[in-house]
Amino acid sequence: MKVLTEYNLTDLQEELTSSGFEHYRARQILKWVYSKFVFDFDLMTDLPKDMRRTLKETFRVHTLDTVDRVTAPDSVKYLFRTRDGHLIETVLIKERDHLTLCVSTQIGCAVGCTFCATALDGLIRNLRTSEIVDQYLKVAEDIGGRIRNVVFMGMGEPLANYENLRKAVEIMVSPWGINLSKRRVTVSTSGILSQIRRMMEDDVLKDINLAVSINATTQRLRESIMPLTKTNTLKDLMDLLKRYPLRPYRRITLEYVLIKDLNDSEEDALRLARLIGKHKKRFKVNLIPFNPDPNLPYERPPMDRVLRFQKVLWERGISTFVRFSKGVDVFGACGQLRSRRPVVRSLNHEEPAQVGDGAGCNSLSGPPDKGDSRSGL
Numbered sequence: 348m349k350v351l352t353e354y355n356l357t358d359l360q361e362e363l364t365s366s367g368f369e370h371y372r373a374r375q376i377l378k379w380v381y382s383k384f385v386f387d388f389d390l391m392t393d394l395p396k397d398m399r400r401t402l403k404e405t406f407r408v409h410t411l412d413t414v415d416r417v418t419a420p421d422s423v424k425y426l427f428r429t430r431d432g433h434l435i436e437t438v439l440i441k442e443r444d445h446l447t448l449c450v451s452t453q454i455g456c457a458v459g460c461t462f463c464a465t466a467l468d469g470l471i472r473n474l475r476t477s478e479i480v481d482q483y484l485k486v487a488e489d490i491g492g493r494i495r496n497v498v499f500m501g502m503g504e505p506l507a508n509y510e511n512l513r514k515a516v517e518i519m520v521s522p523w524g525i526n527l528s529k530r531r532v533t534v535s536t537s538g539i540l541s542q543i544r545r546m547m548e549d550d551v552l553k554d555i556n557l558a559v560s561i562n563a564t565t566q567r568l569r570e571s572i573m574p575l576t577k578t579n580t581l582k583d584l585m586d587l588l589k590r591y592p593l594r595p596y597r598r599i600t601l602e603y604v605l606i607k608d609l610n611d612s613e614e615d616a617l618r619l620a621r622l623i624g625k626h627k628k629r630f631k632v633n634l635i636p637f638n639p640d641p642n643l644p645y646e647r648p649p650m651d652r653v654l655r656f657q658k659v660l661w662e663r664g665i666s667t668f669v670r671f672s673k674g675v676d677v678f679g680a681c682g683q684l685r686s687r688r689p690v691v692r693s694l695n696h697e698e699p700a701q702v703g704d705g706a707g708c709n710s711l712s713g714p715p716d717k718g719d720s721r722s723g724l
């Protein structure tokens with residue numbers, strides 16, 4: 348059976364005309380699926396009956412089955428099973444006045460960050476376009492409505508699954524698709540330079556928000572906790588981000604997971620300020636106190652240390668926010684997603700004191716507002 352959510356408008360038009368149907372039917376079908384969240388072809392009442400029957404015999408919409416759903420006060424964690432039996436997680440975050448969905452793009456991850464639970468499984472495989480899109484559809488169906496913000500900060504490195512990510516974003520932001528604002532979609536990356544360069548030229552991806560996990564201020568430390576960065580160096584990354592084309596009022600989010608006695612000193616904060624240099628308006632920093640995991644050898648820094656780090660950056664004119672994970676009680680926090688057990692990572696919210704909006708590593712965030720973007724990992 349074919350999977351409808353693998354198709355963009357053009358592909359579906361071609362598919363339908365090759366089967367003898369009018370090409371304009373494609374828009375009607377996609378409107379049912381992506382605007383009305385109707386997935387049963389029998390209910391698509393503006394289509395002829397014989398066409399509905401053919402569609403039913405030819406296509407299915409969903410690629411995921413819901414295995415579990417864990418609700419916390421500020422988040423809902425969904426555990427989905429793919430057709431080949433793998434588990435993935437998606438987190439719905441309740442913000443003040445809107446919802447944000449944290450979507451996974453891979454089963455496991457090859458980047459190998461030493462502070463991340465997802466890395467413990469290694470990479471199992473990329474998610475298909477339909478499996479990425481279906482995370483949104485299943486949750487929208489569950490809550491009975493649209494979700495305004497999407498962040499690609501769940502399991503996996505989104506830019507390592509570029510083509511499927513791109514097509515999923517196309518479906519999410521196109522008028523014939525879910526029709527989200529590009530300002531409300533964020534891709535979070537560990538900083539794969541070749542793929543960030545690709546994004547810069549990409550009609551679909553270039554105007555969505557970019558968030559990059561920094562997590563260390565020296566090349567030596569960064570490559571020890573994020574092995575991929577041996578070949579994607581901090582210097583080259585910052586040079587590229589300083590040239591990255593941005594729309595007015597948009598900023599790149601630098602995500603920084605604060606780990607006790609590893610990267611949380613005032614010297615680290617000063618080095619981060621120096622890395623940003625005079626480009627203060629181009630970046631904002633999200634500080635994410637590490638979420639302890641029994642499988643990982645790190646601790647969260649005490650709050651006074653977190654605030655001191657933030658203060659150093661604020662004093663140098665750099666917008667810096669502290670993000671705390673929501674849903675830690677259900678293992679729904681940053682860096683806590685794994686494919687082989689029903690846990691999730693993601694979702695941070697800001698500290699009440701003197702901090703603004705921001706997002707988290709492998710984690711989520713608030714509403715992409717003016718100049719807002721999100722990071723992950």
Ligand code: SF4
Nearest residue numbers: 456458460463466724
């Ligand atoms: S933090 Fe992100 S990039 Fe790093 S291992 Fe985890 S999922 Fe992969």
